[in-house]
Amino acid sequence: MTLRARDVSLAYDGTTVLDGLSLTVEGGEVVAVIGPSGVGKTTLLRLLALFERPDDGTVEFDGVDVWAAGESERLALRRRIGMVFQDAGLFDASVARNVEYGLRIRRSWRDRVGEELRSLVRSNGHPAAVEEALTVVGLADSREQTARSLSGGEAQRVSFARALAYDPDVLLLDEPTSDLDPRNTAVIEEAITEARDRGIGVVVATHDMHQAQRVADRVAVLLDADVSECGPTEAVFENPTDARTRKFISGELVY
């Protein structure tokens, strides 16, 4: 699996947010996108999620130019992508139902019927994918708990499980731990590693450089509407080649 933004540009109301930016994620790697607040990290994830069309440049999924393809092909590709937003976005039902919801909306009708049939034969009534995803985020024992009673950190973990449950090829995470305590942060970071080890390509936007160092195989630094530097995590942090990157990482560059 390869998801690639190639020379993409995007402006909102005449203001350029991304300008000729390129970024690639492959299956089985974690790419962290770091950069100051408001630089365009969320916008880049929305482009990679195929929610947003670039004004210029292309987004390619396994070599297919997504916006040149037909609507149905684009929808099929979108189903292979999971996105976790800053807001967990759970609805008023049990933890397990919230995770299952990911399966329902993402799968094609035929898969959905198969999933419903399989779910009938499971002792607790939930598909195996739901159980596995809840186990990855450490909430299998909370499956019947109402989502309304969860802490913010637990809700974010459920949101992650929902994206993981339908086994996407790519997982896009927007500041997945921004308001979380260390324990919940550690669970999410372990789940990121687990997703990577399953062969999923993960892109995580974060303003937490330490998190990038902990979880990422590669880091892309977003500055001034473009990637100033992209490479193996250690190389970017220990030996940045771009002068702006160096300043940003050392904290000299204040936005």
Ligand SMILES: Nc1ncnc2c1ncn2[C@@H]1O[C@H](COP(=O)(O)OP(=O)(O)OP(=O)(O)O)[C@@H](O)[C@H]1O
């Ligand atoms: N739908 C929109 N319409 C107009 N402007 C937008 C829209 N979405 C984002 N922007 C602007 O684009 C710029 C980049 O926003 P974006 O949310 O991508 O940044 P970010 O790096 O994710 O920021 P943060 O780290 O604070 O979440 C900001 O100036 C923002 O105000």
